[in-house]
Amino acid sequence: MPAEAPPHGAPVRQYINSKITGVLLEGMKIVAREQPKDPLRVLGEFLLQRSRELEGKDSSS
Numbered sequence: 001m002p003a004e005a006p007p008h009g010a011p012v013r014q015y016i017n018s019k020i021t022g023v024l025l026e027g028m029k030i031v032a033r034e035q036p037k038d039p040l041r042v043l044g045e046f047l048l049q050r051s052r053e054l055e056g057k058d059s060s061s
Contacts, residue, residue: 023050 027046036042 023047023054026050 024047027043027050030046031039031043034042
């Protein structure tokens with residue numbers, strides 16, 4: 001499974017691929033591996049955590 005989506009296609013697809021797809025795939029791999037009882041909560045918490053981490057990187061640049 002690719003870590004990132006290719007950067008081509010319509011503008012909306014480019015935006016989704018550059019901002020969401022990689023992190024979403026990472027979270028989905030974790031859910032598939034761990035198979036938690038509450039997968040949506042686990043995925044949601046993962047996405048929130050990664051969002052905070054990425055926002056921190058952007059503000060420190």
